[in-house]
Amino acid sequence: MNSRNRELTAKRKKKRSNRFESTRKRFYRNTGIVQNETNWEVTLDHRRLKTPNGQVLIVRSEPLARAIAAEWDAQNEIIAQPIMHLTALCNTALDNPGKITSHDITSYLIDYFPTDTLLFHSEEEEELKNLQQIKWGPVLEWFQNRYNIIQEVSRKLMPPPVTTETRAVLARHFLSYSFPALNALSFGVEALKSPILMLACVDRHLDPHEAVLLARLEEEYQLTRWGRVPWAHELNQAELTARVSAALLVIQCTSESYSATAKTTNTNSSEERITQ
Structure with missing residues (x-):
């Protein structure tokens, strides 16, 4: 990075x-x-x-x-x-307190991609490995088909290789969003620790609840073996789902508005050329 x-x-x-840290009375x-x-x-x-x-x-x-x-x-x-x-x-x-651009966020997401949760599969625990293949496999297949790329997974601590072509495809896709939508996309990615899961939500391939469960797959697997703290994990799951849902609402609303504006602008330009 x-x-x-x-x-x-x-x-x-x-x-x-x-x-x-910021709370105040309702006024x-x-x-x-x-x-x-x-x-x-x-x-x-x-x-x-x-x-x-x-x-x-x-x-x-x-x-x-x-x-x-x-x-x-x-x-x-x-x-x-x-x-x-x-x-x-x-x-x-x-x-925009950080004075960042869409290119900055895109670069951040491209660097984040090799650490995607879905790209790290267990090698030692056979039961967990099978569970990841069953749950994560279909999403990875969707992702590769959706963007016409091939992406390896890692069974070690080192991130898997990501080709220059894959980086370029993802960069073009990210830059197609308006700045507010891209900012929200990054927020969702950080909540899920997975660009792949967030992109699947944006395409409505997954809903936020499903995405959060997949993002927490290994944690939930460990909890079934070692037990869970009452309410704590459910609260965390609810908070993550709320974050992803908020990000999706912003993306969908701003993207639809952005597309409608672009369409209107293009239509007006075409009409001007016809009348000239």
Whole structure:
């Protein structure tokens, strides 16, 4: 991982650490949304919701605006900002505190890919090895067919080799997303520790619950042998599912809006050329 990606990782961890320390009393009664031309805003008692840097929180999708408003409406006496993933993702995309670009995130994800959970299979424990083959095998097959690539897995501690062609294919795909969607994709990847599982969710090949179970496959296998702490693992699973679900909602809403805007722009350009 190069220095730029290490810096990106450190900034993300620091940002999330700060979020978990940030709680305050609820200061509003009602939430709502308003449309401003092609954008949507969230209101708290008719006041516009703003980002930590003071920008008005604007999204280009009505469903996403409604989901953010619902996130704020669900808060009780204390605003639990650490679990308000939709708001955090949209704030980050607008404020961009790390001053990163889509190319920075893409480079980070490409470097992350060789450490994907699904690419490390057990060699010593036969039962776990068979379980990974049964559960992970179909997803890896889907991934290779979807992107027309061949990817080896590792049965040791060293990451498997990733070809230049595979890196190029993934880079082109990642760069096809808008910045807010790519930021959310990275958030989901970090929750699952797997670009492959996150991409499968984006393509609706898996749902968030299935992806989290697959990401935790080895941990769950060990828990069946050594026991589990009551509630702790279920809470962790629920939190991961919430993170992935939030990332997917942002990706789908911003990607659909981005595609619609691009389509409208292309249509208008074509009409201008016809009338000329």
